[in-house]
Amino acid sequence: MNAQLANWDDLRVFLAVARAGSLSGAARSLGVNHSTVFRRVAGLEETLGVRLFDRLPTGYALTPVGEETLGIVERIEDDVTALDRTVTGQDLRLSGTVRITAIDMLAFWLLPDHLRRFRETHSGIEVEIVVGNEALNLSRRETDIALRIGNTPPETLVGRKVGQLEFAIYGAPDYCAAHPGADLAQQDWIGFDSAHAPLTRQLEKLLPGMRPAVRSNSVACAVRLAKAGLGLALLPCAIAELKPDLIRVAELPESFGLDLWLLTHEDLRHTARIRAVLEFLTPALAESLKKCTKGPEI
Amino acid sequence: MNAQLANWDDLRVFLAVARAGSLSGAARSLGVNHSTVFRRVAGLEETLGVRLFDRLPTGYALTPVGEETLGIVERIEDDVTALDRTVTGQDLRLSGTVRITAIDMLAFWLLPDHLRRFRETHSGIEVEIVVGNEALNLSRRETDIALRIGNTPPETLVGRKVGQLEFAIYGAPDYCAAHPGADLAQQDWIGFDSAHAPLTRQLEKLLPGMRPAVRSNSVACAVRLAKAGLGLALLPCAIAELKPDLIRVAELPESFGLDLWLLTHEDLRHTARIRAVLEFLTPALAESLKKCTKGPEI
DNA sequence: AGGTGTCCTTGCATGAATGCACAGCTTGCC
DNA sequence: GGCAAGCTGTGCATTCATGCAAGGACACCT
Structure with missing residues (x-):
């Protein structure tokens, strides 16, 4: 040796x-x-x-x-x-820790209730939520499961699209009262950074040349900024509709939504405790997202 | 992490x-x-x-x-x-341990005196002799230096031929007295195993079809067997000539010798303490082998 | 110049890793 | 069948790695 x-x-x-x-x-x-x-x-x-x-x-x-x-x-x-x-990946125990990462918005509003219910039937599995607005690396096991918006996943990740997040324009009641009028270009806007490129692009498409009054890498922060009356923001209905102090200002000219994915690494898909979390969350999140859509359908 | x-x-x-x-x-x-x-x-x-x-x-x-x-x-x-x-390979200290491997014959009779003199000038370097009749792996750092007989070294090993071991036929005086005669085919023989293929081949060439009375993987053991009178053996002059209780029975029909190499791994050649051992042993062994040849030269 | 924050280095106390001694089991040999 | 040798597994004592607390150095800011 x-x-x-x-x-x-x-x-x-x-x-x-x-x-x-x-x-x-x-x-x-x-x-x-x-x-x-x-x-x-x-x-x-x-x-x-x-x-x-x-x-x-x-x-x-x-x-x-x-x-x-x-x-x-x-x-x-x-x-x-x-x-x-x-x-x-070959760990068959239904015990231990599973780490889930998601951006703060999803971590705060989509995961807690579901994980409380999950724990009712899987008390042996500890779930750790890693809130971050940077994409953690599943290959390096920085996280076990990622709840991700937007793009189709990399090849080594497996998982399902659990639904779609519809987006609409929201603002605080006080702000809206003080800024009447339908011309969105005349409004103040809350924008995002490069970590939320799809949202940034959509705003740019909606209002070419529009410069946001304030920007953030955090959608949760943007929600708070909107509530504080700093302007209008493009927010997911599933989250914003839960806020009585945010009102939907206008529909988008055309429907805009982003896919929501629940992902893990190819090698971990058979890990018993990770599989258990995925099998619980996939339908649960799908159901949540089905209920929370933009406006009542005709 | x-x-x-x-x-x-x-x-x-x-x-x-x-x-x-x-x-x-x-x-x-x-x-x-x-x-x-x-x-x-x-x-x-x-x-x-x-x-x-x-x-x-x-x-x-x-x-x-x-x-x-x-x-x-x-x-x-x-x-x-x-x-x-x-x-x-970048360790510049003239201290620490250097491991040398050699077959038992060489380890017993060639190394000790030289290493005693080496230690006189390099008391900070500890030398460990690994006696073994299997080739240790320098790539896996099972040893730092190998003293090897025979073949040209593998590509990743570097070193020098320090000399040649000449071989001759030796036997115990008692055995020779009891078995007079010049016909080598009529004699009992001490043979070797596959670890000493060059010796085995040479014996086979000398006496086709000859079957040794006893065989060993250890040349040192063969020396002892010869001294005990079990037969004749093909032994290196540098070692056998040191034994007063072995006599040279006959010259080989044609001179037979094997190269002796002092080797280390390519990556270790610049390690100060390994380099020091190599630089000392190379001339010292060459000198030893020059003195110990078959018979007096004219 | 003084204060603050970050860094590295070291002595001492504590707890975790390790070795020791023992027990039990299995296999092979006589 | 008995014995020896090899193996695994465990409780307790010992050793050593680690954390804590302290001190010192340096860079930056006011």
């Missing part, structure tokens, strides 16, 4: 420091004390007999041999992650 | 058990207590949520998911070994 490197786990610590650029940052990402990281890195350098990092006042920077090491350790990490997916 | 597998080093323990086929065997190869291995494997299976091994009375056998895991972990081990070679 290899006598030189007797603890492969030191490489995991090395990787964290390389990525964080500091002991403290690595400690935070690893969930350990910074003094532990200090000793682990020092021990690894002693064992290998080389300096992996230069010590700077602002943190740790990779040396050239550290750069070479990083390249190899990233391959190791890829293998560890693949292993993790492979064996987790 | 990967929350599922928080200790990569458990994979190193898994690998040892997979290869040894038992907790006890893995404990021996890892140099830890078997109860430690027991707990590490149990912990890994708990973390991953799968059974990696079937428990048998005779040891541990891989389950199907264990087989899949083994495939991935072997890739990880290859990366760890490559990393080890890469960084060890």
